[in-house]
Amino acid sequence: MYKKTVLLKINNEEHIISTYPNRTLLEILRDDLCLTGTKESCGEGICGACTVLLDGLPVRSCILLVTEVEGKEITTIEGLSGGEKLDPLQEAFIEYHAIQCGFCSPGMILTAYSLLKSNPNPDEEEIRHAISGNICRCTGYAKIVEAVKAMSEKGS
Amino acid sequence: MRLPPFKVLEPGTKKSALLTLDKHNKNLKIVAGGTEVVVMMKLGLSAPLYLMSLKKIKVLRGIRKTKNEVIIKSSTSINEILQSPLINKNFKSITQAAKLLAAPPIQNRATIGGNILQDTRCLYYNQSEFFRSGLKPCFKVGGDICHAVKGGKRCFSVYQGDMVPSLISFGSKIKLEKKDSSRTVLLSDLFTGKGENPFSIQPNELLTEIVIPLHNCNYGSSYEKLRIRKGLEYPLVSAAVFLSENTDGNLDNVRIVIGAAASGPKIIENASIYLKRKNSSDEDVDEIANISDNLSEMVNNLSVSAAYRRKMVQVVTKRSLQNAFQDLNKGG
Numbered sequence: 001m002y003k004k005t006v007l008l009k010i011n012n013e014e015h016i017i018s019t020y021p022n023r024t025l026l027e028i029l030r031d032d033l034c035l036t037g038t039k040e041s042c043g044e045g046i047c048g049a050c051t052v053l054l055d056g057l058p059v060r061s062c063i064l065l066v067t068e069v070e071g072k073e074i075t076t077i078e079g080l081s082g083g084e085k086l087d088p089l090q091e092a093f094i095e096y097h098a099i100q101c102g103f104c105s106p107g108m109i110l111t112a113y114s115l116l117k118s119n120p121n122p123d124e125e126e127i128r129h130a131i132s133g134n135i136c137r138c139t140g141y142a143k144i145v146e147a148v149k150a151m152s153e154k155g156s
Numbered sequence: 157m158r159l160p161p162f163k164v165l166e167p168g169t170k171k172s173a174l175l176t177l178d179k180h181n182k183n184l185k186i187v188a189g190g191t192e193v194v195v196m197m198k199l200g201l202s203a204p205l206y207l208m209s210l211k212k213i214k215v216l217r218g219i220r221k222t223k224n225e226v227i228i229k230s231s232t233s234i235n236e237i238l239q240s241p242l243i244n245k246n247f248k249s250i251t252q253a254a255k256l257l258a259a260p261p262i263q264n265r266a267t268i269g270g271n272i273l274q275d276t277r278c279l280y281y282n283q284s285e286f287f288r289s290g291l292k293p294c295f296k297v298g299g300d301i302c303h304a305v306k307g308g309k310r311c312f313s314v315y316q317g318d319m320v321p322s323l324i325s326f327g328s329k330i331k332l333e334k335k336d337s338s339r340t341v342l343l344s345d346l347f348t349g350k351g352e353n354p355f356s357i358q359p360n361e362l363l364t365e366i367v368i369p370l371h372n373c374n375y376g377s378s379y380e381k382l383r384i385r386k387g388l389e390y391p392l393v394s395a396a397v398f399l400s401e402n403t404d405g406n407l408d409n410v411r412i413v414i415g416a417a418a419s420g421p422k423i424i425e426n427a428s429i430y431l432k433r434k435n436s437s438d439e440d441v442d443e444i445a446n447i448s449d450n451l452s453e454m455v456n457n458l459s460v461s462a463a464y465r466r467k468m469v470q471v472v473t474k475r476s477l478q479n480a481f482q483d484l485n486k487g488g
Contacts, residue, residue, distance in 0.1 A: 001161040021164035021207070024194070043157040044195050046388060051261055057235070058261040063194040065187065067164050068211055111261065132387025133259025 006070050010035070011079030017066070025069055026050045026061035029076060037077035037106045048134030051107030052076050056118075058111045058133075077106035080113060089113055089151050096147035100138035108134045112148045121152045157198040157284075165208045170215055170333070170364070173208065178335040178360045180206045186362070188216075188231045189265040191258075192274050200285035201275075216269075216364060219243065228366040230269030234319075235260070237268060246370060248483060249322040249377035249396050256379070257318040259387040269363045272320055272330070272343070276313035276354045276419050277390065278457045280304060295352050304457035311351030312455045315420050321396035321413040322379045323366060324421055331365035332357060340367065347420030354419055375400035375409075376484025380476040382416075382468050384459065391416040392458055393465050395448065395473040397480035399431075407431055412444065412477070417452035417469055424448060431477075441477055445470035 001020055008015045010033065017028060029035040029052070038061060041049035045063040052061045053075035080087045089109055092098070099105045108131060115122055115130040122130065127148045128141070136144065165184075167173040177184060185204035187193050188211075196202040210216055216231035219240050226242055237243050238254045257263060257271065280303040281288075281296045293299025295311035302308030320343065328343045343366070348356050357363070379396045383389035394415035402408040410431045412424040424447050430440045448469050454462040 001163060004164065020161070022159040022161050024159070027158075044198060045191055045262065048259075048261065054264070057264040059265050060191070060261055063190055063198070064265070065159075065164075065190060065194065065207075065209075067166070068187065068190060068209060128386075130260055133261045135388075 004067060006066055008066070008069065008074060009072065010074045011076060019066055021065065021067045023066050024062055025052065025064045025066050025074070028066050029061060035076050035078050039103055039106060041103065046135070047104075048107045048111070049104055051110050051134060053110055053114055056114060058107075058114050075110065077110060080109065087113070089116065089147075092147040092151050093144070096143050096150060098139060098143040098147040104134055104136040104138075108136060108144060112144075112151075116148070116151055122148070124149065127152075159194070159197050160200070160203045162197075162204055162207045165206055166212055167208065168212045170213055170362075173210065173213055174333060174335050174360075174362060176206075176208055177362055180208075181359045184208055184359075186210060188267040188270050189233060191262050191266045192270050196275070199282065200288075201281070221370075224370055226368045226370060228268055228368070230272075230363045230365060231267050232269075234263040234266045234268065234271065238263065247322070247326055247368060247377065249325065249379040249398070249480075250319070250368070252379040253318045253322045253381075253396070256381050256383075256391075258389075262388075268319055268366060271317050272323075272346070272366070273355060273357070273363060274315075274317050276311075276315045276351050278304060278311075278313040278351070279459065280457065281313055304455045308455075311419070312453065312457055313351035313354075313419060314416055314458060315347070315354055315418070316390035316416045318381065318391060318394070318415070320421050321394055321415040322377070323368065324413045324423065325377065325396040325398035325411045326368050326371075327398075327411070328369070329367045330363055331367065332361040333364045334358065334361045338364075344421065344423060349418065349420040351419040371400055373400045373402065373408075374484065374487060376480045376482070376486070378476045378479035378483060380472045380479065382465070382472050392460055393417055393452075393454075393469045393472055395469070395476040397473075397476045399480050399484050401484065407436075412448070412473065414448050414451060414469060414473065416458075417448075417454060417465070419453070422448075422451040424451065436481075441474055444477060445473045448473040 039049040041047045045060040050062040051058045184206040331340045377398045381391040381394040396413045398411040400409040410427040412427045414422040430443045454465045456462045
């Protein structure tokens with residue numbers, strides 16, 4: 001197995017990575033770039049904790065080979081906030097108590113962010129469908145739906 | 157979970173991909189969306205020497221219409237199918253299947269070709285290496301035992317692809333290409349019905365196109381799926397229905413395809429014998445539901461019991477039929 005050089009565009013920054021091809025985007029984000037906001041849980045593409053945005057759409061970084069995302073725009077939870085200033089959607093998650101243990105929150109927020117970009121006024125069914133691939137074991141989803149709905153009502 | 161080592165190959169053209177496939181044959185796996193193959197590799201169920209990516213081959217993506225058909229290229233994502241007005245307008249049950257497939261983040265990567273060719277599944281097979289290390293090798297991995305059926309003489313793993321029942325119900329064909337030739341076959345002919353080896357595709361063949369015929373008559377379609385939760389589920393049983401009527405208002409084509417009930421999709425061949433009229437009686441519909449049950453080869457190898465799935469295959473078939481009738485009456 002040979003190493004491959006890959007150009008990654010993550011949160012508007014370019015990174016040139018030399019890596020073995022059998023590594024996932026999640027491994028590169030967490031282990032090489034210290035972007036530990038993206039979480040690993042099931043590792044099989046089920047739970048949604050590792051969700052990042054690929055060209056604006058939510059995807060599972062734990063089953064995404066790093067060689068497959070070369071040249072694409074990747075957004076992690078670190079890219080949503082401007083340094084210490086949180087994105088309004090992150091503020092809404094805090095305001096509506098949509099975060100408890102917080103492990104699903106990066107993936108959940110990015111999924112909701114992508115939904116609001118494509119559909120600024122989703123109804124509850126659309127919100128629940130959009131986040132149906134992100135598992136939360138604490139909140140029972142009601143608070144998360146409230147937070148996303150609040151953003152749609154504000155016209156995010 | 158880490159991936160085993162492999163060499164990645166990234167051909168830039170379809171021709172080059174076919175040559176690569178021919179050269180490495182059984183030592184190679186294809187990655188398009190990766191939502192199946194990467195998981196299989198992580199679980200140790202697949203360890204190819206070479207992984208061939210289709211990401212650079214643009215001719216393998218997209219949806220186009222000809223005079224009599226709609227052609228979906230095999231690397232088209234499920235999300236692209238969901239967003240396609242062409243599919244939405246002409247093939248309602250295909251859109252329904254795409255929407256019910258896993259969850260949006262999977263739909264954004266998973267491709268229709270990958271979904272069609274996803275391996276059969278079993279509670280005793282789709283597990284970690286550690287879990288499987290405590291079990292004797294079963295038929296699926298070349299052994300001579302079935303853990304789901306004591307004394308079973310074959311593999312009962314279940315084909316759980318979401319897209320196939322609806323595609324077959326519309327009479328779809330697929331194009332399989334290899335180095336020097338290609339063949340177009342009915343999608344239903346792709347399936348062997350055998351859990352050990354579910355597809356009749358050569359290791360050097362690439363699925364390139366799904367060809368769905370357009371229908372000029374009045375027709376209706378529907379896809380129904382049983383699952384425990386609303387997202388991230390493979391079907392525990394599913395039913396796709398296509399109905400069309402002639403100018404006299406009689407049904408002239410009834411195709412019902414049952415999914416996740418055996419190692420391949422099950423087609424109710426003689427459905428039009430029972431359903432000739434739009435106002436078919438409840439007894440006719442019950443008869444179809446009974447046939448769906450008789451065709452099923454369910455054993456206790458998924459997350460719910462075979463007894464429950466056998467009850468539900470009838471319910472799901474009836475619901476799908478009723479919805480297809482409603483769709484037909486609305487004008488498709």
